Amino acid sequence: MMELAYIIGACIALVGISLAAIVVERNLIVIMLAVELVFLASTVALVGFMTYSQGSGLGIMALLSIWAVASIEIITLVAFYVYMKARGYGFDVSLLSRLKW
Amino acid sequence: MFDIVSAGFAIFAVFTVGAALAVFFQRSLMRAVAALTVSFVGSAVIFYVIGQGFIALLQLLVFVGGLSTYLIVAVSSEHREFGSRSILVALAVLFEIGLSVMLIGLQPGQQQSAGASGYMAAALAGYWPLLFVIALALFGAAMASVLVIRRFVRLVV
Numbered sequence: 061m062m063e064l065a066y067i068i069g070a071c072i073a074l075v076g077i078s079l080a081a082i083v084v085e086r087n088l089i090v091i092m093l094a095v096e097l098v099f100l101a102s103t104v105a106l107v108g109f110m111t112y113s114q115g116s117g118l119g120i121m122a123l124l125s126i127w128a129v130a131s132i133e134i135i136t137l138v139a140f141y142v143y144m145k146a147r148g149y150g151f152d153v154s155l156l157s158r159l160k161w
Numbered sequence: 162m163f164d165i166v167s168a169g170f171a172i173f174a175v176f177t178v179g180a181a182l183a184v185f186f187q188r189s190l191m192r193a194v195a196a197l198t199v200s201f202v203g204s205a206v207i208f209y210v211i212g213q214g215f216i217a218l219l220q221l222l223v224f225v226g227g228l229s230t231y232l233i234v235a236v237s238s239e240h241r242e243f244g245s246r247s248i249l250v251a252l253a254v255l256f257e258i259g260l261s262v263m264l265i266g267l268q269p270g271q272q273q274s275a276g277a278s279g280y281m282a283a284a285l286a287g288y289w290p291l292l293f294v295i296a297l298a299l300f301g302a303a304m305a306s307v308l309v310i311r312r313f314v315r316l317v318v
Binding site for chain 2: 066070073074075078093097104108111127134141142
């Protein structure tokens with residue numbers, strides 16, 4: 061039988077790549093895609109833990125919650141993209157200074 | 162012990178992580194989102210390999226069939242600039258080493274069960290291959306329609 065450590069290893073790889081991209085990238089859309097990959101890694105980890113433990117039903121609720129947040133993020137991202145594109149703004153986060161303190 | 166399930170998981174885990182890495186190496190945003198979609202498909206196959214077929218089907222239907230298509234249509238014309246990728250790769254390796262060190266010593270239970278989705282999967286037991294084919298065919302049709310629309314828009318505009 062496969063070990064849970066393999067699944068956790070894959071999740072670590074996904075989260076590591078995503079965190080590095082969030083730190084390095086300057087394009088807002090790509091940063092949001094990296095956040096989406098973090099959600100994917102959390103989903104894989106949760107399903108792995110659900111599979112290898114005696115589930116009580118709470119796991120599937122957490123999974124649905126993660127899916128809902130990830131879906132909302134994508135919908136918000138597309139709405140934001142269309143809004144910025146329509147007004148001719150770029151997606152370089154270093155130039156988006158309106159949110160700075 | 163490295164059995165056939167572990168080998169299948171390893172193949173698709175590498176596939177998923179490779180697709181995730183490809184997201185940040187594409188100059189076209191559409192290709193980046195397509196790589197993200199491939200990563201979603203890989204994760205769905207991982208769910209199937211570890212015995213959670215129903216969750217794999219939901220992942221295919223919701224993320225691959227719905228949200229990825231939505232994203233691809235939205236960002237299909239955007240290009241981006243990026244510099245050196247070496248910093249990204251170095252940081253990724255650093256984060257992975259750090260997270261691995263943090264998780265050393267984790268000893269969860271190894272008993273495999275049907276999981277919380279077992280009762281939902283019971284009604285659909287025996288139909289997984291057919292449902293997977295339907296989900297993938299729907300995704301293929303959606304992608305083909307995007308390509309046709311793009312060609313049509315180029316012809317008109």
